[in-house]
Amino acid sequence: MQSEEFDMTYEELHAEMVAAMKAKDKVRLGVTRLVLGELKNAASRGGAHEITEEETTAQIKRTLKQTNETLEMSEKAGNNEERTQNLREQVAVLESLLPAQVSGDELDALIEQVIAEIGAESKKDMGRVMGALTKATNGNFDKPAAAQMVGARLA
Structure with missing residues (x-):
């Protein structure tokens, strides 16, 4: 392992x-x-x-x-x-x-950090946030859960 x-x-x-x-x-x-x-x-x-x-x-x-x-x-x-x-x-x-996927509270904290870093404010920024998450985790995160969390924050 x-x-x-x-x-x-x-x-x-x-x-x-x-x-x-x-x-x-x-x-x-x-x-x-x-x-x-x-x-x-x-x-x-x-x-x-x-x-x-x-x-x-x-x-x-x-x-x-x-x-x-x-x-x-x-x-x-x-x-x-x-x-x-x-x-x-x-x-x-x-x-x-595979490396363990980032999920749950860890993913939630990372999303908060990424949104703050790139200054995302609306749903138009969702692609940038998801791209930054992909880069930060090398793609190892629960994408549907992340999209839902990001969408809720950028309403």
């Missing part, structure tokens, strides 16, 4: 894969292999370079989004509970690989 503040490095993700192999954790192993494979493919398409923490985290987020979408479709179809449960486990593994 990683720190709440830092993105995961490629090497840390690889270590997660090795640990999953040793623990015979098939779900974690499959998920980490998938993300590592996608990262290698992207790196080979973009020319040989060292894979950054940001690229690793972005790939985990993309994979999480895709898996969540597949899970939603599987739940709506309701025909294969075993597959649906496997997707839920994959989502849990992917979420554990």
Whole structure:
């Protein structure tokens, strides 16, 4: 498991894969292999370079989004509970690989700070506030909750 503040490095993700192999954790192993494979493919398409923490985290987020979408479709179809449960486990593994999302009171305090810093006064400033929140948290915040909180403050 990683720190709440830092993105995961490629090497840390690889270590997660090795640990999953040793623990015979098939779900974690499959998920980490998938993300590592996608990262290698992207790196080979973009020319040989060292894979950054940001690229690793972005790939985990993309994979999480895709898996969540597949899970939603599987739940709506309701025909294969075993597959649906496997997707839920994959989502849990992917979420554990990401930094913790800013939410609740911490998000509320950050919104107050951002509004004060940029001098937001009306709903017209909402985009600037959300952009500043994204920059401040590297996108790791509950966006629907934040939009609601910001909207309430900038009425």
